[in-house]
Amino acid sequence: MRRGLLLVVLPASLVLSGCVANPRQDITDAGSPTQTVPGPADGTTATSAPLESAQASNKAPVYWIGRSNNNVFLYREFRDVSEDDNPVTRALRVMMSQKPLDPDFFTPWQNPRKLATSISGKNTITVDVSSDAFNSNLDADMAERAIQQLVYTATAAAASAGLTDSGQQIQVVILVDGHTDYVAFNRVRLGAPTSRSAGMVAPVWIIDPQEGTTVADGAVKISGRSTSPGGKLRWEIQKVDGNAKTPYQSGMMTAAADAQQSGLFSFTLNLGPGSYEARVSQVDANGKATDLNVDTRGFTVK
Structure with missing residues (x-):
């Protein structure tokens, strides 16, 4: 046991x-x-x-x-x-x-x-x-x-x-x-011993907050992982009002390249009460932000 x-x-x-x-x-x-x-x-x-x-x-x-x-x-x-x-x-x-x-x-x-x-x-x-x-x-x-x-x-x-x-x-x-x-x-x-396949997991993946989470207002941390250590990422926060989404803040960041934090990323913003959607995507080799492999996460601030 x-x-x-x-x-x-x-x-x-x-x-x-x-x-x-x-x-x-x-x-x-x-x-x-x-x-x-x-x-x-x-x-x-x-x-x-x-x-x-x-x-x-x-x-x-x-x-x-x-x-x-x-x-x-x-x-x-x-x-x-x-x-x-x-x-x-x-x-x-x-x-x-x-x-x-x-x-x-x-x-x-x-x-x-x-x-x-x-x-x-x-x-x-x-x-x-x-x-x-x-x-x-x-x-x-x-x-x-x-x-x-x-x-x-x-x-x-x-x-x-x-x-x-x-x-x-x-x-x-x-x-x-x-x-x-x-x-x-x-x-x-089926039947053969099977391991994780590297090609199946999401290239960009918001870990926290989870979908539908409610967090306190003030400093809100968005964190996740990319399968491209050291790769460039674009982030965006949109305000959500019913079915309407309005761009609120955006920026660029780099996923961690060192072995202990491989691919991890995070950013913190001050957000007031309301509904939001976080979006993180890869940037192509030429440095142009094009929402490649985007992941989104909706959450509420109270």
């Missing part, structure tokens, strides 16, 4: 691979996702979002899928969870059964009848889910993102709860009704 984690030991008969006849050429493998996401706009080297650190909180890190410009990425929210299951199961249950706070995000997963997780001593998370979780019609790219959504959420929840070794790579094995070789969404074959 590790820090309250409920270990689920699966009988050997349940993890046998099923027979696969006439394999289709359009099916990809979960352990080798296709890289279809373009790199950063400013020409710097992209990185993955770092693994979450252990925290004393009852909130679970949950990843969602969101659109930005003409692409689709993963974004994280921290959500309140019950104490009924272990941390990984709780986070995945939210991902599969609830809606994101941010209306720009969504999830293709369905609430499954059965969901169980366990962690081995080698930092491998096993997720066993019933097949009704996959009752969505997705194209190949979206199916790969959905599998990475699960991988990011499971690894984030385990790391955040202190159940894994942060110095090792964490992998996820997905079983469906106890078996490997299930083809998720008719697109991705």
